[in-house]
Amino acid sequence: MPQPLEAKPVSAEPLLPAVELHQPAVDAAAISVADIRDPALRPIAEKILARQRLSADDGMALFATRDLHSLGMLANSVRVARHGRKAFYNINRHINYSNICALSCKFCEFQRKRGEEGAYEYSAEKIFEIADQAALSGATELHMVGGLHPWLPFEWYTGLLTHLRRRHPQLHLKCFTAIEIDHFARISRLSIKEVLLALKEAGLGSMPGGGAEVFDDRVHDEVFKGKLRSDGWLNIHRTAHELGIRTNATILYGHIETRRERIDHLIKLRQLQESDPGFQCIIPLSFVPNGSDLANLPGPTGLEDIKMLAVSRLMLDNFPHVKAFWIMQTMKLSQVSLNFGVDDLDGTVVWYDITKREAGLGNRHQEQTVDNIRRLIVEAGYLPVERDTLYRRVERTPGGWRIAETFA
Numbered sequence: 046m047p048q049p050l051e052a053k054p055v056s057a058e059p060l061l062p063a064v065e066l067h068q069p070a071v072d073a074a075a076i077s078v079a080d081i082r083d084p085a086l087r088p089i090a091e092k093i094l095a096r097q098r099l100s101a102d103d104g105m106a107l108f109a110t111r112d113l114h115s116l117g118m119l120a121n122s123v124r125v126a127r128h129g130r131k132a133f134y135n136i137n138r139h140i141n142y143s144n145i146c147a148l149s150c151k152f153c154e155f156q157r158k159r160g161e162e163g164a165y166e167y168s169a170e171k172i173f174e175i176a177d178q179a180a181l182s183g184a185t186e187l188h189m190v191g192g193l194h195p196w197l198p199f200e201w202y203t204g205l206l207t208h209l210r211r212r213h214p215q216l217h218l219k220c221f222t223a224i225e226i227d228h229f230a231r232i233s234r235l236s237i238k239e240v241l242l243a244l245k246e247a248g249l250g251s252m253p254g255g256g257a258e259v260f261d262d263r264v265h266d267e268v269f270k271g272k273l274r275s276d277g278w279l280n281i282h283r284t285a286h287e288l289g290i291r292t293n294a295t296i297l298y299g300h301i302e303t304r305r306e307r308i309d310h311l312i313k314l315r316q317l318q319e320s321d322p323g324f325q326c327i328i329p330l331s332f333v334p335n336g337s338d339l340a341n342l343p344g345p346t347g348l349e350d351i352k353m354l355a356v357s358r359l360m361l362d363n364f365p366h367v368k369a370f371w372i373m374q375t376m377k378l379s380q381v382s383l384n385f386g387v388d389d390l391d392g393t394v395v396w397y398d399i400t401k402r403e404a405g406l407g408n409r410h411q412e413q414t415v416d417n418i419r420r421l422i423v424e425a426g427y428l429p430v431e432r433d434t435l436y437r438r439v440e441r442t443p444g445g446w447r448i449a450e451t452f453a
């Protein structure tokens with residue numbers, strides 16, 4: 046899938062859009078239990094306001110409520126307490142280096158077998174070219190993941206990172222899901238720790254959160270049989286954290302899983318963050334049925350998307366950030382979600398091959414401009430903050446960019 050070659054530099058000072066800076070709809074920091082209309086939510090509200098940990102049953106009650114307004118107020122009370130009115134975004138570039146994959150997950154429209162129509166793989170040179178465009182356009186991050194490629198050796202990946210690091214020392218390399226890491230360990234006959242150390246040495250900055258799907262054996266066997274199971278995924282992220290590699294986490298929701306299975310997934314993440322901290326954010330991924338083997342399913346509704354984001358904020362009390370990845374939730378809903386616990390919108394993306402909401406639109410060019418991201422954030426009542434991958438503030442300078450401040 047050829048990528049466009051244009052590279053538009055980001056202006057040193059993105060134009061602030063002409064929208065009024067509203068106050069958030071709710072002054073979330075000032076809510077009290079009396080504001081909560083659904084009586085079933087009041088004991089949970091008490092816990093949240095007392096900063097106590099929620100149980101699985103609490104999570105279920107949050108999903109069950111029809112009082113969306115109160116759910117949003119509660120999620121936002123946590124979000125505002127952590128981040129005030131900041132809403133984060135980054136200037137990044139996703140690279141899906143190949144869709145050739147040894148797995149056949151039913152939810153995945155992206156994967157192809159070798160020789161199958163639509164199968165592709167980028168050469169290292171092509172990836173360098175995309176990285177050059179990204180750097181030129183002001184990106185601070187390359188987010189690079191792909192399928193489980195059956196014949197590329199592990200040295201190809203370490204060589205790729207080494208070269209990218211040399212070519213663009215400022216670009217953060219957020220690469221390879223736990224599923225790919227497990228695959229690298231198999232093909233190289235190295236341990237997970239050795240693989241991660243070799244990648245870190247080569248220039249890996251952090252790991253994305255993909256491949257987690259739903260931590261449940263029933264769902265696993267029905268929808269992504271053959272893939273790494275939950276204990277393997279969690280173990281790889283634990284090892285990464287032990288090695289000082291920050292990671293993200295995801296959950297793929299809205300297919301055949303139950304709400305209870307989602308809650309159990311979040312609790313497993315919360316437990317790992319407690320014992321071996323290192324997760325930066327949770328990214329709840331809204332299932333896109335188009336073109337997949339589960340295309341008969343309707344996918345989550347907007348209401349379910351909003352609930353999932355808010356419940357994630359409330360259950361994951363030890364996760365700093367909740368990200369709405371606009372490719373999945375759409376930009377409009379992601380904007381609304383800023384008032385439901387979300388504090389991060391991912392980034393400019395530019396090109397994303399794994400999913401596209403509008404089927405049949407040909408290429409996978411999916412890009413947001415900085416101006417548009419900032420406009421939507423401001424209109425929702427928040428202050429746009431450009432961050433790097435590690436959530437430090439980015440300051441644009443006439444010649445490029447630099448890290449301005451460290452966030453807790």
Ligand code: V47
Pocket residue numbers: 152153154222252253254255256257258293294295297328330331332333334335337370373391399400
């Ligand atoms: O692992 C695949 C999911 C993930 C579909 O870490 C699908 O910052 C919905 O992990 N419908 C890749 N989801 C994306 C990902 C990600 C995205 C943005 C930011 C970060 C981060 C991580 O996409 C896969 C899989 O779970 N996926 N197919 C689908 N049809």
